[in-house]
Amino acid sequence: MIDNVERLLYHEAHLLDSGMFHEWLKLMAPDLRYWAPVRAEVSRKQEAEDESQRLPLFDETKQSLDLRVSRLDTGLAWVEIPPTRTRRFVSNIHAQDDANGVVNVRSNFIVFRSRGFTEQWLVVGCREDRWTKSDAWLLRERKITLDHCTIDNLSVLL
Secondary structure: OHHHHHHHHHHHHHHHHOOOHHHHHOOEEEEEEEEEEOOOOOOHHHHHHHHHHOOEEEEEOHHHHHHHHHHHHOOOOHHHOOOEEEEEEEEEEEEEEOOOOEEEEEEEEEEEEEEOOOEEEEEEEEEEEEEEEOOOEEEEEEEEEEOOOOOOOOOOOO
């Protein structure tokens, strides 16, 4: 199973790095939750306990992600002028089935982004995913925990 999950995450990274956002959206379940809690300068245990009480950096659905991708298609998204180049690295993949047919996947990531000749940005974190498979793999939930306490311009899909 881990081989299938690794291939799935590498395929997802390829779709995003290649700008194939509509194909990436096909991996999302209709009831998707795609979110990132705000980091807090507290113990790990306290952070996990308190995270549901804090506003997230973002809390997206498949519909809101579809709107973001559709906006990119217009050519009027200022955040993409000049176009962003990205490279994603996914590692430390751990997958476990649960009793309901959900595959819980934890992975680490690094995303490198560059624009123009001088702007470069690096973000590092962990993703906790819930995937299901019927005819195809579908992402039901992705919680993204960034290792940064502050982040500037989080327009890149993680």
